Amino acid sequence: MALFRYKAVTADGEIVEGQYDVASNDEVIAKIQDAGNIPLEVSAADGTGGGGGLAGLFKREAMNQTQVLQFTQQLATLLGAGQPLDRALQILLELPESEKARRIVERIRDHVRSGAPLSEALEAEPGVFSRLYVNMVRAGEVGGSLDSTLTRLADYLERAKSLKESVVNALIYPVILVVMVFAALFVLLTVVVPQFLPMFKDMNVELPLITKITLFVGTLLQDWWWLMLIAGVFGVVTIRRHLADPEKKLAWDARVLGMRVVGPLFAKLETARLARTLGTLLKNGVPLLTALSIARNVLGNSALAESVDKAAEDVKTGGGLAHALAQSKRFPKLATQMISVGEESGEIDTMLMKTADTFDLETRNAIDRMLAALVPALTLVMTALVAVIMMAILLPILNLASSIQ
Numbered sequence: 167m168a169l170f171r172y173k174a175v176t177a178d179g180e181i182v183e184g185q186y187d188v189a190s191n192d193e194v195i196a197k198i199q200d201a202g203n204i205p206l207e208v209s210a211a212d213g214t215g216g217g218g219g220l221a222g223l224f225k226r227e228a229m230n231q232t233q234v235l236q237f238t239q240q241l242a243t244l245l246g247a248g249q250p251l252d253r254a255l256q257i258l259l260e261l262p263e264s265e266k267a268r269r270i271v272e273r274i275r276d277h278v279r280s281g282a283p284l285s286e287a288l289e290a291e292p293g294v295f296s297r298l299y300v301n302m303v304r305a306g307e308v309g310g311s312l313d314s315t316l317t318r319l320a321d322y323l324e325r326a327k328s329l330k331e332s333v334v335n336a337l338i339y340p341v342i343l344v345v346m347v348f349a350a351l352f353v354l355l356t357v358v359v360p361q362f363l364p365m366f367k368d369m370n371v372e373l374p375l376i377t378k379i380t381l382f383v384g385t386l387l388q389d390w391w392w393l394m395l396i397a398g399v400f401g402v403v404t405i406r407r408h409l410a411d412p413e414k415k416l417a418w419d420a421r422v423l424g425m426r427v428v429g430p431l432f433a434k435l436e437t438a439r440l441a442r443t444l445g446t447l448l449k450n451g452v453p454l455l456t457a458l459s460i461a462r463n464v465l466g467n468s469a470l471a472e473s474v475d476k477a478a479e480d481v482k483t484g485g486g487l488a489h490a491l492a493q494s495k496r497f498p499k500l501a502t503q504m505i506s507v508g509e510e511s512g513e514i515d516t517m518l519m520k521t522a523d524t525f526d527l528e529t530r531n532a533i534d535r536m537l538a539a540l541v542p543a544l545t546l547v548m549t550a551l552v553a554v555i556m557m558a559i560l561l562p563i564l565n566l567a568s569s570i571q
Contacts, residue, residue: 242316246314270291285304301456302319303316319446322443329526332530360384362559372565374562380555434532436465436470437497437525438521441522442519444518445515445516476493477493477494487514489502498525
């Protein structure tokens, strides 16, 4: 027997936590479902199931995002073509190139052949299929439309992957440029500038302030770069530990949303993610309160997640979703207005998907505009810093030449 911690959603949309002393994860899931709740997370109380520490840092996913997307698309296609579920899983068993992925599909097939529903088989693979994924499949099974549910789920995963990749790809060039700028400055200050120090000492002239500062920085970097590197690593670790505290992370995330340029961009990105998740869940028949408790977990900003929790409380007492989200003043006004229109027309799921499309596009446009301004700005900064360093080197030489004349 072992102690397992769990987190689950009740029929009222509330998140409950607890622990069971049982033999396996499957028994915990069974107990949660027997209580009428939806399991969200199950892990060993000793932390072995959480992937924490160094083991969690180097642990590789058994199925990555692309493999999960391919599995979903292929399963939806086979079910849509009239293949029975166990036969479709048997066909998919031959497709994954990864041995770990193949074993996961095999376990899912075995669960289904033993009489378990697909959602339960997916739930037995912690860390592979998200809560959103499992709950959508469960809703599709109840509604008898598993193939169309998987198709919508594949579309959701593809759009989420596309947005993430577009953001990452857009940041590659600026990141490379920033690294090159700092590398060039480091070489100038630690290799080139110190070579002029003996010459300046032999000149016996008063050095300009800018030259003194440049020489000091160059010497400091040359002699103590390792200490600065250690300090930087220590600073990163300290910040990560600081943000591990929920209250401090909440305060930081709220501050980020208030920043002039970055704040609106993060709000649009998270709004698109929330709207698409909610819309996809509602289209598959998941109740609104349950959908809100699941969707809030896809948000990376804890301040927005807190706003969704408060909105869920308002909805539980009979309030509208748009009004509840607008109370926090953290979501874009256009989003809450579009959701309000959806509520009035009775097509909130469709309007949520349109909201997601709108803010996906706005996010991409905002990132493109920022990067269009960032690249020339970095070039100007690099040019200015190099000019300052060259001026610091040339001024003493020019002063000596003028004094000789």
